[in-house]
Amino acid sequence: MGEFFETYRPQLIYALIVVLSVLLLRFLTNLLYKWLLKQELKKYPNEKPKAVNWVKRILNALWLVLGVIALSSLIVNEDKYDILKHNFKLILYLGILSIVTIVGAASANLWFRVSINRKIQNAEDPTSFKFLRYIAVFGIYITGILFALLAFPSLEGIAKTALGGAGVIALIAGVASQEALSNLVGGVFIISFKPFIIGDIIKVTDTMVGTVVDITLRHTVIRNFENKMIVIPNAIINKEKLVNYNLGELKICERIEIGVAYDSNIDLAKKIMQEEAQKHPLILDNRSPTDILNGNPVVRVSVTSLNDSSVTIRAWAWARNYSEAFDMRCELLEAIKKRFDNEGIEIPFPYRTVVLKKEKETHKNHDAGQTAE
Structure with a gap:
C-alpha cells in the first residue's frame, strides 16, 4: 500500500486538490447564494428570487462537471488530453455565459418591473415600459445564445453574421414563422x-x-x-x-331604445323615458350653453323607426364613462319597463298564426264536398 501511494503520489495529490476545490467552490457558491437571497428579499420583498436560484444551480453543476473533467485527465491517454482540455474550456465558457445571460436578463426585467410599478403609482402610462421589458429580456437571451454559438466552429459563421447587425433580422426571419413575425410587428405598431x-x-x-x-x-x-x-x-x-372608450373624451352617449305598440300613447311613452333618464343619478348634462339657453332637455327622446309591430323610441342619455353608461343603461331599462306597465304602455312581441296540416286538409275536403253538391 505504501508503495502504491509513493508511486501515484502526484496523481493522488492532484485528485485531492480537485475534490477539495470542488467542495470549496460549492461551499462558497452556497454562501454567495444565501447572501444574494438575503439582499434581494431585503430590497425587493415582493419578488421571487428565480434568477438567484438558477445561478446557484448552474454554478454547483458547473463545479461538479469541471471537477469530473479534471479528474478524467488522470485516466485518459495523452493524445486525448487536448480534447479534454478543450471540453473543459468549452463548458467553463458556456457556464459563465449562462450565468451572465441570466443575471443580465433578470436585472433588466427587475428594473423594468420596478419602473412600471413606479409609473402606475404616479398615475402614468406604463404601456411602453411593459413592451420594452419583453424586448430587452428577449434581446439579452438571444444575444447570449448567439455568443454560445460562437463556441461551436460549425455554427460560428451564423453567430458572427447575426451579431454583425442586420443579420439579426435575417436570422429571425429565417427561423420564425410568418405569423410570429406578424404578431411582433403588430405589437410594435400598437x-x-x-x-x-x-x-x-x-x-x-x-x-x-x-x-x-x-x-x-x-x-x-x-x-x-x-x-x-x-x-x-x-x-x-x-x-x-x-x-x-378611453381614447379622447371619456363621456359616452348611451342610446336607450324601446319598441312600443302602435295603439300605445307615443307622447306618454316619450315622456316616461325622458323623466326616468333625467332623474337617474348617473346622467350627465352634455348640453351646450346654446342648448340650455334654447331650453333643450337634458335627455332627447324621439321616434326613430316604424316597424312591423312596434314603434321604436330612442333616448340619448349621456354618462361620464363606459362603466357608468353600462350601469345606467341596465337600470333605465328596468325603470322604464316598470313605468310602462303602470301607465299601460305595451311593449309588443311577435304574433304568429300556426295552421296545422291536418286541419288544412279537412277544410279542403269540406270545400270539395260543397262544390260537388
Whole structure:
C-alpha cells in the first residue's frame, strides 16, 4: 500500500486538490447564494428570487462537471488530453455565459418591473415600459445564445453574421414563422401608434369587451367584465376596427331604445323615458350653453323607426364613462319597463298564426264536398 501511494503520489495529490476545490467552490457558491437571497428579499420583498436560484444551480453543476473533467485527465491517454482540455474550456465558457445571460436578463426585467410599478403609482402610462421589458429580456437571451454559438466552429459563421447587425433580422426571419413575425410587428405598431394603452377599455367585437392588462411581443391580453382573460394575437387585433372608450373624451352617449305598440300613447311613452333618464343619478348634462339657453332637455327622446309591430323610441342619455353608461343603461331599462306597465304602455312581441296540416286538409275536403253538391 505504501508503495502504491509513493508511486501515484502526484496523481493522488492532484485528485485531492480537485475534490477539495470542488467542495470549496460549492461551499462558497452556497454562501454567495444565501447572501444574494438575503439582499434581494431585503430590497425587493415582493419578488421571487428565480434568477438567484438558477445561478446557484448552474454554478454547483458547473463545479461538479469541471471537477469530473479534471479528474478524467488522470485516466485518459495523452493524445486525448487536448480534447479534454478543450471540453473543459468549452463548458467553463458556456457556464459563465449562462450565468451572465441570466443575471443580465433578470436585472433588466427587475428594473423594468420596478419602473412600471413606479409609473402606475404616479398615475402614468406604463404601456411602453411593459413592451420594452419583453424586448430587452428577449434581446439579452438571444444575444447570449448567439455568443454560445460562437463556441461551436460549425455554427460560428451564423453567430458572427447575426451579431454583425442586420443579420439579426435575417436570422429571425429565417427561423420564425410568418405569423410570429406578424404578431411582433403588430405589437410594435400598437406601442408606436398607441390605438390603446394599458388600462384602456376597448371593444374588439360584441363578445370581446374589456380592460387591456398587458401587451406582449405576441399578443394583447384583455380582462373582460366576467374577470376572464382574453388573449388576442397582435396581428389580429392590429387589423380589427375596435372601439376605445378611453381614447379622447371619456363621456359616452348611451342610446336607450324601446319598441312600443302602435295603439300605445307615443307622447306618454316619450315622456316616461325622458323623466326616468333625467332623474337617474348617473346622467350627465352634455348640453351646450346654446342648448340650455334654447331650453333643450337634458335627455332627447324621439321616434326613430316604424316597424312591423312596434314603434321604436330612442333616448340619448349621456354618462361620464363606459362603466357608468353600462350601469345606467341596465337600470333605465328596468325603470322604464316598470313605468310602462303602470301607465299601460305595451311593449309588443311577435304574433304568429300556426295552421296545422291536418286541419288544412279537412277544410279542403269540406270545400270539395260543397262544390260537388
